[in-house]
Amino acid sequence: MIAVPAPFREFTFSDADFQQVRQLIHAHAGIFLGEHKRAMVYARLGRRLRALHLRSFADYLTRLTLDGAEWEHFTNALTTNLTRFFREPHHFVLLQRYLAQLQGREARIWSAGCASGEEAYSIAITAAQSGRPARVLATDLDTAVLARARQGIYPIERVEELALSIRRRYFHRGRGPHQGMAAVKPELAARVAFRQLNLRLSPWPMSRPFDVVFCRNVLIYFDRPTQQDILRRITTLLAPGGLLFLGHSETVNGAGLPLELVDTTTYRLCTGSDAS
Numbered sequence: 001m002i003a004v005p006a007p008f009r010e011f012t013f014s015d016a017d018f019q020q021v022r023q024l025i026h027a028h029a030g031i032f033l034g035e036h037k038r039a040m041v042y043a044r045l046g047r048r049l050r051a052l053h054l055r056s057f058a059d060y061l062t063r064l065t066l067d068g069a070e071w072e073h074f075t076n077a078l079t080t081n082l083t084r085f086f087r088e089p090h091h092f093v094l095l096q097r098y099l100a101q102l103q104g105r106e107a108r109i110w111s112a113g114c115a116s117g118e119e120a121y122s123i124a125i126t127a128a129q130s131g132r133p134a135r136v137l138a139t140d141l142d143t144a145v146l147a148r149a150r151q152g153i154y155p156i157e158r159v160e161e162l163a164l165s166i167r168r169r170y171f172h173r174g175r176g177p178h179q180g181m182a183a184v185k186p187e188l189a190a191r192v193a194f195r196q197l198n199l200r201l202s203p204w205p206m207s208r209p210f211d212v213v214f215c216r217n218v219l220i221y222f223d224r225p226t227q228q229d230i231l232r233r234i235t236t237l238l239a240p241g242g243l244l245f246l247g248h249s250e251t252v253n254g255a256g257l258p259l260e261l262v263d264t265t266t267y268r269l270c271t272g273s274d275a276s
Contacts, residue, residue, distance in 0.1 A: 010046065011042075011046055011049050011054075011055060011056055011057060012055065012056035012057060012058065013042055013056075013057045014057070014058070017056075017057035017058060017061065018038055018041060018057075020061055021033070021041055021045070021057075021061070021078075024061075024064070024074070025074070025075070025078050026223075028071065028074075028075060028198075028200070029075055029078075029079075029141055029198055029200050030198075030199065030200035030221075030222050030223075030226045031078060031079070031221045031222065032221065032222055032223045032226075033078070041078065044077040044078060045057065045060065045074070045077055045078070047077065048060065048070075048073055048074070048077060072143055075141060075142070076142045076143060076144045076145075079140075079141055079142040079145075080221070083114075083115040083116060083118045083119055084118055084158060084161075085118045085121070085122050085158060085159070085161065085162055086122045086162070087118070087119065087122075087216075088216070088247075088248065088265075090263070090264060091214075091216075091245050091265075091266065092122060092123075092126045094243070094245075094262075094263055094266055095123065095126050095127075095130075095212060095243070095245075096126050096127075096129055096130045097130075098211075098212065098243055099126070099127055099130035099131075099132040099134065099211075099212075100130045100131060100132060102132050102211065106132075106133045106134060106135060107127060107132050107133070107134035107135070107211045107212065108134070108135055108137070108208065108209070108210045108211050108212075108239075109123055109127070109134050109135070109136045109137070109210060109211060109212045109213070109214070110136075110137045110138075110139070110206070110210045110212070110213045110214070110237070111123055111136060111137070111138040111139070111214045112139055112197070112199065112213060112214065112215040112218055112234070113139070113140055113141075113199075113215060113216070113217070113218035114138035114139060114140050114146075114149060114194065115140060115142070115145050115149070116145045116148045116149050116154075117138065117145075117148065117149025117150075117152060117184075117192070117194070118154070118158070119138075119214060119216070120136050120138035120149065120192045120194070121152065121170075121184055121188060121189075121192060123136050123192075123212075123214065124136050124188055124191040124192050125166060125170055125188065127191070128170075128188070128191075133191075134191065134211075135191060135193070136191055136192045136193070137193055137195065137206070137210075138192055138193065138194045138195070139194070139195050139196065139197035140194075140196065140197070141196065141197065141198050141199070143196055146194050146195075146196060149194050150194050151183075152183055152184030152188075152189050153174070153178060153181050153182070153183045153184075154181065154182055154183075155180065155181060155182075156173070156174070156180050156181055156182050158182075159171055159182040167182070169185075170184065170185055170188045171183065171184060171185060172184075172185060199218070199222075199230050200226065202233075204233065204237075206237060209237055209238060209239040209242070210237055210238060210239065210242060211239050211242050211243070212242060212243045212244075212245070213234055213237070213238060213242070213243070213244050213245070214245045215230070215234060215244065215245070215246060215250075216245055216246055216247040216250070216265075217247035217248075217249075217250070218230075218247070219231070219246065219247070219250045220247065220249060220250060227255075228254075228255045231252055231255045231257060232255065232257060235257045235258065235259065235269060238269040239269070240269060240271040241268060241269060241271055242268070242269045243262075243266060243267065243268055243269075244259060244266070244267040244268075244269070245265065245266055245267075246265045246266075246267070247265065248264075248265055250265065251265075252267055258270040
């Protein structure tokens with residue numbers, strides 16, 4: 001049986017149950033759960049057991065095989081979403097500099113693993129400040145956080161960390177039922193399209209190349225073969241000279257891809273002339 005702190009011993013959760021959860025989420029979404037994630041799995045899926053009035057994880061796993069709609073709740077529960085506006089700010093400095101150099105067209109940017117939207121809106125703000133119009137595709141596996149991202153409404157304390165000029169230009173302060181909140185202004189929201197995407201599935205629906213891809217703190221949830229497959233497919237969607245931003249603990253080393261490191265966790269797709 002799984003060792004769970006006494007106050008939380010509410011449901012039967014065997015070793016076999018945990019291994020089955022690990023296998024299912026890996027097969028469905030490519031997410032790798034280490035042994036140290038047992039307590040997290042218990043806590044997060046335990047909420048679903050309470051909502052469904054179940055008493056054991058075995059009952060829940062049986063329910064999962066019989067109810068196709070439950071897969072969305074299962075996946076959402078086991079997806080980690082941690083983000084904030086302009087996280088790792090040096091990336092946005094590089095992004096603004098890169099976009100300012102593009103000539104004569106609207107930039108295309110993909111935020112993969114966008115969570116609740118702060119990264120995607122930060123990208124759109126940076127593009128506006130660069131003077132280069134951009135369209136941002138923001139994708140995530142978790143439908144619940146995508147719904148919050150589309151709303152574009154955040155606790156005021158998250159927005160108050162931003163420069164006053166950014167707050168005034170791109171956010172409304174909430175009133176009435178939204179007191180204590182801030183909302184993205186419509187003109188900024190119009191630059192971002194939120195879509196669900198399971199990076200594990202193939203093929204992806206995108207075909208036109210992107211100038212920039214943000215895939216930060218996403219690869220860490222996959223095993224190495226899946227990481228390399230995702231990186232390879234991202235590379236095929238990058239425009240020549242395009243930029244790929246990864247998380248601080250992620251790398252393309254060993255993937256054998258035509259990407260060169262240009263700054264901290266920032267890579268550029270090499271062109272034919274680079275290789276010659």
